[in-house]
Amino acid sequence: GAVVSQHPSRVICKSGTSVKIECRSLDFQATTMFWYRQFPKQSLMLMATSNEGSKATYEQGVEKDKFLINHASLTLSTLTVTSAHPEDSSFYICSASTFGGGVDTQYFGPGTRLTVL
Amino acid sequence: AQTVTQSQPEMSVQEAETVTLSCTYDTSESDYYLFWYKQPPSRQMILVIRQEAYKQQNATENRFSVNFQKAAKSFSLKISDSQLGDAAMYFCALLGGNTGKLIFGQGTTLQVKP
Numbered sequence: 026g027a028v029v030s031q032h033p034s035r036v037i038c039k040s041g042t043s044v045k046i047e048c049r050s051l052d053f054q055a056t057t058m059f060w061y062r063q064f065p066k067q068s069l070m071l072m073a074t075s076n077e078g079s080k081a082t083y084e085q086g087v088e089k090d091k092f093l094i095n096h097a098s099l100t101l102s103t104l105t106v107t108s109a110h111p112e113d114s115s116f117y118i119c120s121a122s123t124f125g126g127g128v129d130t131q132y133f134g135p136g137t138r139l140t141v142l
Numbered sequence: 143a144q145t146v147t148q149s150q151p152e153m154s155v156q157e158a159e160t161v162t163l164s165c166t167y168d169t170s171e172s173d174y175y176l177f178w179y180k181q182p183p184s185r186q187m188i189l190v191i192r193q194e195a196y197k198q199q200n201a202t203e204n205r206f207s208v209n210f211q212k213a214a215k216s217f218s219l220k221i222s223d224s225q226l227g228d229a230a231m232y233f234c235a236l237l238g239g240n241t242g243k244l245i246f247g248q249g250t251t252l253q254v255k256p
Contacts, residue, residue, distance in 0.1 A: 059243070059244075063185075066231075067248075067249070068233060068246045068247065068248050068249050069187075069246050071243060071244075074241070074242065074243065116185060118185075118187065120244075122242055129175055129237055129242070130177070130189060130192060131237075131242075131244055132189070133186065133187035133188075135184070135185070135186045136185050136186065
């Protein structure tokens with residue numbers, strides 16, 4: 026149980042285009058989903074927290090107009106990187122949690138490697 | 143503010159031996175959870191072990207166990223009978239308060255030598 030999928034696993038795009046990454050909880054309902062960014066050999070950096078049906082809460086320094094997050098259902102959250110630039114190239118990881126429902130553990134997706142040319 | 147510190151950027155262990163990864167944390171919350179996650183080269187984050195702060199008994203999961211010292215705010219991970227597949231980056235994480243956010247340490251890269 027507690028499986029989280031992420032799609033695509035890898036994406037290469039041209040500068041200026043937008044990219045959408047999907048995060049799905051496959052066998053549980055996630056009240057909260059989190060989006061992280063990770064640079065090589067570094068820790069995970071939280072970008073935003075999304076709760077189903079409400080606006081995402083962004084961490085300080087994260088541009089909400091650039092990284093659009095939608096959490097339309099209890100099993101799906103999407104991250105759209107708008108007008109991507111080479112500096113947006115990174116590894117993006119989502120996690121899902123039933124926080125508030127008695128289970129506080131975050132389960133992670135396999136990540137998406139974004140390369141912007 | 144809540145913080146998690148992993149002071150060992152890299153560790154190595156001989157196959158079949160035991161290794162301990164260190165983690166210290168700071169929080170003003172009375173109710174919190176601590177985790178160890180493993181990130182192998184595939185980069186998939188895998189939950190290794192979880193500890194509720196209110197439980198005095200140290201959590202164990204097969205070859206993995208923790209030494210939870212609440213007063214000292216220490217949460218080390220012991221890996222017994224190390225296997226080649228244990229080679230990964232290990233992250234200590236703290237969950238406290240009502241935000242649901244995980245606070246991660248810097249990570250420790252574990253190398254297992256055959």
